[in-house]
Amino acid sequence: MTISESKDLTFECETGNYHTFCPISCVAWLYQKIEDSFFLVIGTKTCGYFLQNSMGVMIFAEPRYAMAELEEGDISAQLNDYEELKRLCLQIKRDRNPSVIVWIGTCTTEIIKMDLEGMAPKLESEIGIPIVVARANGLDYAFTQGEDTVLAAMAQRCPSVSTSEINQKESNKFSSLFNFAQKKIQSNEQKLNLVDHQPLVLFGSLPDPVVTQLNLELQKQGITVSGWLPAKRYMELPIIKEGNYVCGVHPFLSRTATTLMRRRKCKLISAPFPIGPDGTRAWIEKICLSLGIEPKGLEEREQQIWDSLTDYLNLVRGKSVFFMGDNLLEVSLARFLIRCGMIVHEIGIPYMDKRYQAAELNLLEETCRKMGTAMPRIVEKPDNYNQIQRIQQLKPDLVITGMAQANPLEARGINTKWSVEFTFAQIHGFSNARDILELVTRPLRRKGNLRELGWNTLIE
């Protein structure tokens, strides 16, 4: 096996024998994000066992999630699936009274061809709670793509007219009161001149503080974000009208993007993702460009962030990274790390949508040229076994990988960083660039301290 360095990005595809989380894991962060939701995963004990163990302590906090555990009678259709789901959803309504129930279809519902999309509208009208269906199964998707399936389904539920336009008469007093309050906040908050532009809706689930930060960054350019998909509450899903601009914040939302373009007739702003100061700047610039706004002060802002990262940059410069690939954030993270001065050997990734990630891939190429480093190979559907052979050959300074491989690699003297942490940490926007490097350098810093003890490998 030879590993050559190429002048262009190379794309390869392996066997798909890699470790990743099941996409149903998206319920773990989405139920927290959408506060009035309830996620019902229709699957087997296997799904339940995975969620229970992967959610860790969260499972004890009475999460707004449950399994509809399929039993033998459900599989052999001795039980009526509609009646069964109705019974469970009524119980959820009684106990939790959510504003929306999200059904997560799994491998099993796919194989037995349970018609969730068909049953949902009927049951919805019968019990009076919206039911959104997302097929986040391991047959088709990996890890974070689960969020993509949920948001694509939710994109169809976003109102196209505001509720105040519908019952203007009834709520006139109310909404004027509300507007008054809102104006007061705005005037209080800042004195920037907001530009009049086409409505912009952002999509991708982020913790609320990060939402606020990105909103603020855009506000500084005079841009108003009309809404986010998803919002804090299902009842607050943004209004989406034909011709609105939409822009994604995560690299794994290609279905959502497609749905917004094709079904909701929105214009997609194809931009790199706001991960790292370089990504954030490019993201804002691209949005400004699309909305006809002259971006201002971004170069200084980016430089200021880089300056504040000097201590970390000194640690990572010249070190090499290998992404085994499991959460689709890999390209954006690799691009940022190359800009930080690191060498990226391989970008493993479960699935590569070259159209949706086009701007990000361009920025990656541009960054490699600028930094004078070789183009990394992008390996779609990687084969973990082969990757470990390559890792042993390359001996990278850091392997970003799942928890199944982390400890064994560490025992072989290879530094690792668990990839899932990037999914749960706050990594978007200017302010959080530091957090990414905090994660990346943690194993390097710790190992530096322990090496002095003569520690190398733990296996014979």
Added chain:
Amino acid sequence: MKLAYWMYAGPAHIGTLRIASSFKKVHAIMHAPLGDDYFNVMRSMLERERDFTPVTASVVDRHVLARGSQEKVVNNITRKDSEENPDLIVLTPTCTSSILQEDLQNFVERASLESQADVLLADVNHYRVNELQAADRTLEQIVSFYIEKARKKGDIALQKTKIPSINLIGIFTLGFHNQHDCRELKKLFLDLGIEVNEILPENASVKNLKNLPQAWINIVPYREVGLMTAQYLQKEFDMPYIDITPIGLIETARFIRKIEQIINQLGGNVDFEPYIQQQTKAILETSPFVQTNKNSKNNNLPKKAIVFGGSTHASAITKILVREMGINVIWAGTYCKYDNTWFQEQVDGFCSSVLITEDHAEVGNLIAKTEPDVIFGTQMERHVGKRLNTPCGVISAPVHIQNFPLAYRPFLGYEGTKQINDLVFNALNLGKELALFEIFNDSSTHETFKHDISISWSPEALQELEKIPGFVRSRVKRNTETFAKEGKIASITLDVLYAAKENLTN
């Protein structure tokens, strides 16, 4: 369909994988969709395994749904065979493959023609058995496969060892304190002059399974896993087995006496009585439940407990609490529904009622209703205890990282008895302390917020601050205010809040 949030026992394939990956040079291939290999994460994280977990998936995707696995499974088996050279490959069905109804047996037969390794299809039905039952069955299946193989080749070892010896069956990966229990039992057998013939399946080689009949007795310390194997060996070779769990002084003594009895029946001549006396005395001399000292007046300890867990541990702990510590167990329960008769028999007379359920809410509700002073249960009961302000000692799987302590913490044998003494005593004492804290209105845990009056917070910034997790909030607040003061900023807005974050260098 049933609404479920939490399960005590995992799905069947987990049991099979736990057995397979406990053996040396055995590789498991799961017929499963992407993401079902979460087992590898658990093993690597919980056991802190230094080696790659010998489990891979033959991934079921859309193409497999449309056309069937065809060559895929066979190729994956032969590929693993050449990459890793295992002695045995276990093809493991999952919930997905049970519905697909592919002829996995056929794949196994085809693959075994091409591969050096033996190939087996785990005989477990996902919808009929749980993790523990599947583990029990898989172990028996592997053992009987190699016994049959050895019989055919005629190299089975039937000659008993000269010194009395045992096989220890049921020690395996991700078991609750299994590693420590194993070490403790080995020490016990060493003390008794008994040879350990084979330990199954942890670190065992399938090549040695033909030596199993050499042992005098099979020891099955845990009810859940190993019994089927012991019964099989009894049927085939007339090997006696002992299924007493040596937890607590009384049961450990019974366990050792049983070994003595069988050895003497088989022509040995041993007397373990002095050993039992000596060990028991050593523990009784220090037991806080027997020896009261002035710091811990035994009588003041609360005495109403409940017990819930796997059948082995829940029943054994119930007995030890009642018989050896004088604690009143108001009810005991297990999630091993399939083994409910045995459990009922075990705890009969030791507690006033028995709860058999797999539903954690039912357990939680009964705990709330019966208001015990202390809980002995699984991680789930520990959290119920937290909510109800009741102390809890964890005595059984499902496991958690905390149940893989680095320090030596067996539950079995004499050392185990000491450890359980500590566990129970500390849990009881903690309850008492909590109550005392409340009585004296201890305020040391409440954080005192000092407001800096010269700096004001805008409502939005304050709201944002509220979103920051409690344990770092005060630090963020302090840092932001310092930042504002240094920059001579009078009012903290959202902008200032984030500027402070960006400015923060360590």
